[in-house]
Amino acid sequence: MAFEFKLPDVGEGLSEGEIIQWHIREGEAVHADQKMVDVLTDKATVEISSPKAGTILKILADPGQVVRVGEPIVVIGQKGESFSAQGNNPIPSSASAGRGTASVARMVPASEVQGGVLATPAVRNLAKELKVDLSRISGKGPQGRITEEDVRRVAAPAEASARRPEERIPVRGIRRRTAEKMAESWAKIxxxxxxxxxxxxxxxxxxxxQKGKAASEGVKLTYLPYILVATVKALKQFPHLNSSWDESxxxxxxxxxxxxxxxxxTEHGLFTPVIKDCDRLGIFDLAKELDRLTQKAKKNQLELxxxxxxxxTVTNVGPIGGVYATPIINYPEAAILGVLKIAQKPVVREGQVIIRDILNLVLSFDHRILDGAEAAEFMKTLVQSLENPRTLV
Amino acid sequence: MERLEVLDCEGRCDPALKPQLRPDQIREIYRLMVTSRRFDEKAFRLQRQGRLGTYAPISGQEASQVAPPYCLQKSDWMVPTYRSAGAYYTRGVPFKNILIYWGGDARGARVAPDQRDLFPTICIATQIPFAVGLAWGAKLKAQKEKKTSEVVLCYFGDGATSKADFHEGLNFAGVFRLPIIFVCENNQWAISLPRSRQTAAPTFSQRAFSYGMEGIQVDGNDVFAVHRATQAAVERARAGKGPTLVECETYRLGDHTTADDASRYRSAEEVARWQKLDPIVRLKKYMLQERLWSEAEETKLSSEADLVVEAAVEEAEAFAAPNPVSFFDHTFAELPWNVLEQRKALEEYLKEKDSRKDTVILDKEGRFP
Structure with missing residues (x-):
């Protein structure tokens, strides 16, 4: 008898997992406990083996797909057996749940709950606002609970989105982590x-x-190492900039x-490799370390x-262009320095307009930790160092 | 600090410290270790298949799991931690119970009347005062009945030594000279906290001195060393000579639990280093060298171990889920009024559901609705 194997809660209280790799193919035989699939969860990449011997009739979730706990991911049965795979079902009924996943919450089927639906007061309120009839939606949350997302999906003017060409890209991997990190920083700081x-x-x-000497030592010398040295120097004078806010x-x-x-x-996304103990490194050392980390980042090989x-954090906004930027702080740090492109500009010196190389710098800082005056002093110090670069080497 | 090693990783035994065990006992210890590991690997896979709630693996710690309870008599007590599948099995507790417990059903931890092994304790170190209380009781009872005392074997890990319960328990045991053996399974990691951050002291066993008790560190992956040290401690306890702290230096080869990913905090090289010290491999090498064992016996044991484990899985999965109302049974002797109200509400709810036949509720023990 064919059965659908549903993604179990392989951690403690997981809600979903991402399929990384299948180790078996459709039509192949599996024995009990044979390795089937790797799944990435919030906590780890785990290996799931087959609970039974049989034949893989159908794989229901592709690598890269995010599957909710309780959704079927594979159908296992006898060779040649016919089956009806649902795929992407709502949460299975309690009868099929293993003893390990039994929970008191399951004692309350959706159909029994007051008003006929399971939804939090906030979701009910939202439904009211958006004039959505909850009894007409099937919830995608645990035990068929209706989530905010379910309500919004139904509320969106269906006819409009049907006519306009749109593409939906699931957010996952580095994009997702970047998004979470940015949102956290923006929300908290x-x-x-x-x-x-x-x-x-x-x-x-x-x-x-110095470029020639660097090249002879195999070092690709950019402006960034000088900026890092100047930054460390200024950070030492203004320790609030090199701090974090401990919320607990x-x-x-x-x-x-x-x-x-x-x-x-990089083409894989945005990384922030860390140069350890910058204050102990010279310009060339920094250049080397920067180059090493950048290469690893490009290959997506950076270690934790x-x-x-x-x-x-220093972010080099320069290479592509732009005059100014407002970087988001790399949470939970106190500040981030943005470096723009060096450009020749007319400036006034002793009443004369002359052409000089100008570097625009921006600093986003956490106003909980420090005030504008200190940030301005920090930037002034940084600028003085960069204008007198021989003090840096 | 004294450190005991008997068997090296090539299975060579220190001639001065030959095990005080008969060949059949050595084979039995080996069987227990191999079967425990087989169970451990199965339990981990079961969790990944959604058939077990969670699980704390013992792989790598079989020597310190099997040898200490092996030194006990049936009338003695064992107080384990949550990472104790091998210790339970050595005491005769079936794997079935362990699976039922980790499947989220407390009945798996129920102490049978003829069984003197406490339930698994999830909170770190809280079992130490329980064990000390048991040992005190055993001592008082023995004095009253003018008999030799039962002894208590109390397990905990390296992380537990940093908790107040550890201090209170060991201090009390020292002052009252209680018949108790404290076995610290130092497996190098308290979840992600390494041994080096647990204490500045070079050993855990040296703490014994400050409590006025005997202390010894043993190679915890050397089953003969663990056995020798625990056996001596059991004899001392039974003779009224007080408690002992035995530190078994071992290593958790797997994750902390099925909800952990150890590769995030420790290197593959470190794990590989400890894999070379595997307690099972070491004992097998010794047995082969001493002609106590053959590859044919190994094959037989391997299939027997599988049978034991598969049978336990089958029994555990066939065991009916508890009646939801039993949820209220084990905390209070007499239920306070507000809890009584909750219990009543649940009973009524279940009855009402039952009358509508959309779910089956058994009056005693049944599946979850």
Missing amino acids: PHVTHFEQADVTELVALREE ENEIVLKRYYCLAVATA SEISGGTF
Whole structure:
């Protein structure tokens, strides 16, 4: 008798998992406990084996697909047996649930609940606002509970979306983590962004001077290492910028170490590899480390230890263009420095308009931790260092 | 601090410390270790198949799971942790019970009248005061009846030593010279917290000194060392010479539980290093060298172990789910009025459902509706 194997709660209280890889193919025989599929959950990648011997009749979820706990992912039965696979069913009835997943909540089937539907008061309220009849929706939440998403989907003017060409892309992997991280930062931190300009004509000359020597040592020298050194110098004077807000203790944690994360855009997504203990590295060391981490990021090979433990982030917005930007802080850090493109601009010096190399810098900071005056002082210090680059080497 | 090692990882035995075990006992210990591991691997897969709620694996710790309870008599007590499948099995508790318990049914942990093994304790270290109380009771009873005392074997992990219960329990046991053996299974990780962050002391066993009791560290992946140290501790306890703290230095090869991913906090190299010290492999090498064992016997044991495990799974899955009302049975001797009200409401609800025949409620023990 064919049966649908439903994604179990392989952690404690999981709601969904992403199919990573199938180890079996349709039509193949499986024995009990044979490895079937790898599933990525909130907590781990787990290997699920077959509960029974039989033949794989149908695989119902492709790699990359996010499946809710309780949804069927594979049909197992006898070779040649006919079956009716539903796929993407709502949560299965209690009769098919294993003893491990039995729960008191299941004692209340959706049909029995007051008003005939399961929904939280907030969702009921939303339905009222959007004039959605809850009894006409089948919920996709646990035990058929109607979620906010269910209501919104129904409420969206169906005819309009049917006519307009749209594409829906499931958000997952790095995009999803980036989204969560950004939303968390934006929700928790009151951001303020401060703008500055540095005259880096001398830095341009200095880098030109050192580029050859660097190349002979196999080092690709950009402006970024100089900016990192100047940043560390300024962070030491303004420790609030190199701190984080500990919400559980209501304390500001000043960090006496300087590990700068450098935002790196790759085809896989945005990474922030961390250069450990920048204050102990020279310009060339920094350039080497930057290059190493960037290469690893591009290959999507960064290890957890290489993207954690940062105290402050620098994002190089320069290469593509733009005049200013307002970066979002790399939560839970206190601030982020955005570096724009160096461009020749007319400036006024001693009453004369002359052409200089100008670098625009922006700093977004957590206004809970520090105030605008301190941020401005930090930026002034940073600018002074960059305008006198020989103090950095 | 004294450290005991008997068997090296090539299965060579220190001639001065030959095990005080008969060949049939060694084979029995090996059987218990192998079957426990087989069960462990099965339980983990069952959880992944949605057939078990959660599970805390013991793989890698079979020596410290099997040898200490092996030193006990049936009338002695064992107080385990939640990572105790091998210890329970050694005490004669069927795997079925362990599966029922981790399937979310407390009846799996019920202490049978002839059984002197406490239920698994999920809260870290809270079993230590229970064990000390049992040992005190055993001592008082023995004094009254002018008999030799039963002894108590109390398990905990490295993480438990940082809790107040540990201090209170060991201090009390020391002061009252109780017949208890504390076995600390130091498996190097308290979930993700490494041994190095658990204590600044070089060993856990040295804490015994501050409680005025005997203490010893043993190679916890060396079943003969664990056996020798525990056996000596049991004899001391029975002779009224007080408690002992035995630290078994071992390693959890698997995840903390099925809800954990150990690869996030420890390196593959570290695990590989400990895999070379596998207690089962080591004992097998010894037995083969001593001609206590053959590959033919190994094959037989392997299929027997599978049978034991598969039978336990079948029995556990056939065991009917509890009556929801039993939820109220085990916390209060007499239910307070508000809990009584809740119980009544649940009973009425179940009855009403039953009358409408949309679900089956059995009056005693049945499946969840």
